[in-house]
Amino acid sequence: MKLKRLLKYGSFSRSMKMLFWGYGFSLSLFSLFSYFFIDPNFTALRWLYSGVYADYRLLVSFGYVLFIALLYLFYVLILENIKTQNVSFLSLGKKIAITASVLLFSYPAMLSYDLFNYTTTAKTLFFYKENPYLIMPIEFLNEPFLSYTHAANKLALYGPSWLMLSGIPYNLGFSNILLTLFQFKLFAALFYIGCSYFVWKLSDNKQSLLLFALNPLVLIETFVSGHNDIVMMFFVLATIFLILRKQFVIAFLLFIISVGIKYASIALLPFMVFLAWRVSKNQRIKWKTIWVFAAISMSIPFLLSPLREEVYPWYAIWFLPFAAMIRKQYVKYLAIAFTLGLLLRYIPFMYLGTHFGIAPIAKIILTVFPVSVAALCIFVRKRYV
Amino acid sequence: MNRLYFSLFFLIFFLVLSFKPVYADSSYVLPYPSFMPGNSLYKARLLLEYVQEFWYFGNLSQFEYVRKQSDKYLVEAKTLFEYKQYLLGVPALKKSDAYFIQEETHLMEAKKQAKDIKQKELTRKLQAQKHTEVLLSLLPLVPKDFHWNPEKEESTYLALHDEIKEAVKIRKL
Numbered sequence: 001m002k003l004k005r006l007l008k009y010g011s012f013s014r015s016m017k018m019l020f021w022g023y024g025f026s027l028s029l030f031s032l033f034s035y036f037f038i039d040p041n042f043t044a045l046r047w048l049y050s051g052v053y054a055d056y057r058l059l060v061s062f063g064y065v066l067f068i069a070l071l072y073l074f075y076v077l078i079l080e081n082i083k084t085q086n087v088s089f090l091s092l093g094k095k096i097a098i099t100a101s102v103l104l105f106s107y108p109a110m111l112s113y114d115l116f117n118y119t120t121t122a123k124t125l126f127f128y129k130e131n132p133y134l135i136m137p138i139e140f141l142n143e144p145f146l147s148y149t150h151a152a153n154k155l156a157l158y159g160p161s162w163l164m165l166s167g168i169p170y171n172l173g174f175s176n177i178l179l180t181l182f183q184f185k186l187f188a189a190l191f192y193i194g195c196s197y198f199v200w201k202l203s204d205n206k207q208s209l210l211l212f213a214l215n216p217l218v219l220i221e222t223f224v225s226g227h228n229d230i231v232m233m234f235f236v237l238a239t240i241f242l243i244l245r246k247q248f249v250i251a252f253l254l255f256i257i258s259v260g261i262k263y264a265s266i267a268l269l270p271f272m273v274f275l276a277w278r279v280s281k282n283q284r285i286k287w288k289t290i291w292v293f294a295a296i297s298m299s300i301p302f303l304l305s306p307l308r309e310e311v312y313p314w315y316a317i318w319f320l321p322f323a324a325m326i327r328k329q330y331v332k333y334l335a336i337a338f339t340l341g342l343l344l345r346y347i348p349f350m351y352l353g354t355h356f357g358i359a360p361i362a363k364i365i366l367t368v369f370p371v372s373v374a375a376l377c378i379f380v381r382k383r384y385v
Numbered sequence: 386m387n388r389l390y391f392s393l394f395f396l397i398f399f400l401v402l403s404f405k406p407v408y409a410d411s412s413y414v415l416p417y418p419s420f421m422p423g424n425s426l427y428k429a430r431l432l433l434e435y436v437q438e439f440w441y442f443g444n445l446s447q448f449e450y451v452r453k454q455s456d457k458y459l460v461e462a463k464t465l466f467e468y469k470q471y472l473l474g475v476p477a478l479k480k481s482d483a484y485f486i487q488e489e490t491h492l493m494e495a496k497k498q499a500k501d502i503k504q505k506e507l508t509r510k511l512q513a514q515k516h517t518e519v520l521l522s523l524l525p526l527v528p529k530d531f532h533w534n535p536e537k538e539e540s541t542y543l544a545l546h547d548e549i550k551e552a553v554k555i556r557k558l
Contacts, residue, residue, distance in 0.1 A: 128443065
């Protein structure tokens with residue numbers, strides 16, 4: 001019955017097709033735009049280095065704002081129109097995958113150098129066979145990655161699960177830096193598909209699926225920057241999925257793997273215990289409450305992150321899958337506005353070229369502004385409309 | 386005038402005398418003594434060290450491991466010598482020597498793999514200086530040799546000064 005529903009073919013309306021096409025096209029242009037950010041020390045793509053990013057900061061920042069605005073416009077329009085579409089999950093999934101995949105070919109260090117750090121750490125472990133928790137990459141003489149990696153003087157930051165998993169894309173890169181970077185992106189993309197699958201399975205709602213899977217922040221941070229947060233969240237969602245199927249042992253192991261990627265998911269431990277207890281006792285589960293509980297749990301490490309360094313935009317991936325499943329209009333709008341604000345955090349550095357001076361305050365203002373406007377609109381609409 | 390010369394000579398003489406001769410004084414810091422043999426947690430410490438050896442995989446990491454071990458056992462030997470526990474102190478010193486010798490092997494292997502060992506070599510030099518300093522300070526504290534005659538077992542002879550001098554020799558880079 002479920003398979004029938006999954007395969008049930010329905011076609012997208014002409015306007016919806018146009019919206020997906022427009023979104024995909026904007027993402028393609030964004031991919032091209034990312035090549036303005038090539039690091040002059042990144043020798044593999046030196047022939048594409050234009051210096052635009054360093055020489056025309058205002059223009060580049062303006063271009064970035066324009067792209068973000070365009071992406072959010074298509075995103076919101078798709079979300080608003082999906083209710084009227086009688087399409088199967090499969091065709092929707094295909095559309096999402098095709099739309100998102102154009103970002104796979106973008107320059108990875110446009111907004112963050114983390115992908116370089118991942119490859120460097122993986123090389124420390126799998127090529128030099130040194131423990132990255134004890135040895136810094138800077139200790140490898142004449143290593144080409146030292147010229148463009150920004151954290152060569154740091155020990156491994158991520159958990160052991162991530163170190164082991166990163167061996168897959170690293171070894172599939174066959175010591176070619178471009179191929180390795182692409183493999184890391186592809187690796188993140190696979191987990192994105194997995195996450196989207198679980199969001200769909202757990203919510204059984206197209207809006208929730210789109211709210212998560214087409215969110216520009218999720219797409220940019222996963223397909224452009226290749227952050228491992230999506231991998232951590234895949235294991236979290238897989239854990240919940242297996243708890244619901246009463247496969248507690250495997251669920252527990254997957255949760256351990258998830259915690260071993262970036263540690264943040266440990267905040268979900270009380271949630272997981274609570275869910276497992278309810279499921280084992282065959283008690284009714286109030287899904288809205290469950291997703292609110294999970295979203296709040298993952299917001300705690302997100303809100304605590306300034307204690308360590310600062311709030312990074314990709315941390316939103318920690319709570320966004322749960323926020324998408326809450327199915328409350330105001331949560332939806334607040335989530336959209338918040339992710340928009342987080343993506344705007346890149347502008348101060350893009351324009352000023354420094355993380356100091358007015359940049360920290362500008363970041364806070366840009367993050368808070370969209371969500372404040374959204375909150376005000378929701379309040380006015382509830383009160384007066 | 387003579388008085389002035391005399392005062393100047395006296396001042397210089399006093400300053401020269403007040404300088405304490407310093408042998409191999411280095412900024413290298415040795416760890417605090419850990420659990421000593423006889424302590425119930427000493428075996429747990431040995432077990433932990435055994436497990437740690439696996440954690441420190443790779444040439445550079447192994448170098449760090451043996452360097453720390455060499456330091457740890459030197460401090461253990463020093464403490465035991467100070468408490469006149471020569472029978473236990475000598476094996477600790479030998480362990481420290483063995484780990485110190487291993488350091489070079491790991492560094493050479495790392496060098497072959499184009500790893501930067503400059504900083505590690507410098508650390509090793511400082512370590513050798515510090516170890517030498519500690520070992521030389523032990524010489525006046527311990528007897529030249531030591532006979533241990535237990536009632537129902539064979540006696541043991543320890544040439545303590547020779548052991549210490551040998552350890553100093555090993556640390557000459």
